[in-house]
Amino acid sequence: MIEQQYENIRYLQFDYVRQFPELIHGVFTRQGGYSSAPYASLNTSAPPRGGGDNFDDVVRNRQLALQALDLSSTPNVTLWQIHSADVLTLTQPETWRTDWASMSYYTRPWQPEMIRQGDAIITQERGIAMALSFADCAPITFYDPVQHVAGIAHGGWRGTARGVVIATVEEMQQRYGSRPQDIYAGIAPAIGPCCYEVSQDVEDLFLGRQEFDVLPTNPRYRVRVRESATFSTIQLPEKESLRLDIQTTNRNQLLMAGLQPEHIEVMPLCTSCRTDLFFSHRKEQGRTGRFVVILALAAASDHA
Numbered sequence: 001m002i003e004q005q006y007e008n009i010r011y012l013q014f015d016y017v018r019q020f021p022e023l024i025h026g027v028f029t030r031q032g033g034y035s036s037a038p039y040a041s042l043n044t045s046a047p048p049r050g051g052g053d054n055f056d057d058v059v060r061n062r063q064l065a066l067q068a069l070d071l072s073s074t075p076n077v078t079l080w081q082i083h084s085a086d087v088l089t090l091t092q093p094e095t096w097r098t099d100w101a102s103m104s105y106y107t108r109p110w111q112p113e114m115i116r117q118g119d120a121i122i123t124q125e126r127g128i129a130m131a132l133s134f135a136d137c138a139p140i141t142f143y144d145p146v147q148h149v150a151g152i153a154h155g156g157w158r159g160t161a162r163g164v165v166i167a168t169v170e171e172m173q174q175r176y177g178s179r180p181q182d183i184y185a186g187i188a189p190a191i192g193p194c195c196y197e198v199s200q201d202v203e204d205l206f207l208g209r210q211e212f213d214v215l216p217t218n219p220r221y222r223v224r225v226r227e228s229a230t231f232s233t234i235q236l237p238e239k240e241s242l243r244l245d246i247q248t249t250n251r252n253q254l255l256m257a258g259l260q261p262e263h264i265e266v267m268p269l270c271t272s273c274r275t276d277l278f279f280s281h282r283k284e285q286g287r288t289g290r291f292v293v294i295l296a297l298a299a300a301s302d303h304a
């Protein structure tokens with residue numbers, strides 16, 4: 001894990017990016033932005049997609065994060081994250097809204113076909129920044145240096161129970177001919193088993209004792225989701241507490257999808273233990289912001 005600083009912003013990078021100068025990326029902490037409590041300070045989400053922060057601060061924070069990566073003049077896209085395993089492929093940038101870091105994101109009306117719902121995005125397009133926002137859910141980044149495919153997935157408990165990273169690897173194979181053994185993945189900070197108490201329903205959905213009413217887990221993923229699930233029980237004075245390890249569960253799914261263990265890097269930080277660094281929906285009881293993970297393939301002119 002590499003720690004970086006830009007002005008007052010602190011952000012993290014996976015060690016594997018050092019090998020690939022064409023890959024631009026940052027896992028941003030909450031530090032160094034414009035928003036005030038409870039969104040202090042580098043919050044990148046505002047209504048209707050979460051939180052109650054004001055648009056001006058959120059847009060300035062988004063611009064600041066892009067600046068830190070020298071992506072200020074780069075078109076930028078996001079997804080309307082819905083805790084699914086739906087993977088979107090960015091092939092025709094002209095059909096996407098590329099104003100994630102502009103005030104027009106909030107002021108220009110959204111055409112229904114421009115609302116890109118899903119929880120993973122992959123692309124071979126150079127010079128486009130992909131940005132997803134998080135507060136406890138696991139951010140997972142992907143890079144295939146052979147086919148030059150980059151992607152980000154959003155793995156909260158629901159998306160993970162639906163196999164979002166398995167679906168992402170599968171989509172990279174089908175769309176771009178990626179081989180799983182070539183793919184590098186990084187799992188950024190998420191809520192850890194130290195803090196993530198879940199209900200019995202959550203375990204039942206992972207194990208297939210129950211099924212989601214909407215967006216059921218793909219039957220082809222069912223066994224892998226069940227076998228990847230990493231739960232533990234902690235004895236508290238007043239009760240037994242069921243815990244989910246969302247980073248390890250996603251790592252297991254990546255291995256089951258065919259990635260090599262040495263190609264998977266995990267940032268060992270818990271968002272709920274470290275609210276000095278990250279927003280935590282659970283710890284802050286929903287009154288909090290979202291930190292951003294940005295990924296881009298350098299524009300062709302930058303990287304001959």
Ligand SMILES: [Zn+2]
Nearest residue numbers: 194195270273
């Ligand atoms: Zn913790």
